[in-house]
Amino acid sequence: MPVVITxxxxxxxxxxxxxxQTIEYTLSYENIEGGDVLQAHIHLGQKHTTGMIVVFxxxxxxxxxxxxxxxxxxxxxxxxxxxx
Numbered sequence: 001m002p003v004v005i006t007x008x009x010x011x012x013x014x015x016x017x018x019x020x021q022t023i024e025y026t027l028s029y030e031n032i033e034g035g036d037v038l039q040a041h042i043h044l045g046q047k048h049t050t051g052m053i054v055v056f057x058x059x060x061x062x063x064x065x066x067x068x069x070x071x072x073x074x075x076x077x078x079x080x081x082x083x084x
Contacts, residue, residue, distance in 0.1 A: 007031045012057070027057050036060070 010029035017024070027040055039059045045051015056064045 006033045008033065025057065039064070 008029060008031045010027070013026045015024045016022075029037065029040075038061050040057040041053045041059075042055040042057070043051040044054040
């Protein structure tokens with residue numbers, strides 16, 4: 001996937017409680033260009049490569065693992081217990 005430079009910004013805040021049974025997060029973003037956000041996820045790969053998706057944060061399209069929250073109108077998502 002080629003690099004695209006825009007004025008968009010985003011923030012991901014993650015909290016893992018001491019019992020490590022859940023992951024709570026809030027994702028926010030603004031100034032997205034070119035339409036609606038369809039998915040938010042984290043890739044893991046070598047430097048300068050896209051790598052595979054290792055964590056889905058939210059989606060408005062199919063293909064995500066079970067329990068992935070849908071994106072809300074306020075552009076915030078929260079998760080429940082992680083899949084094991």
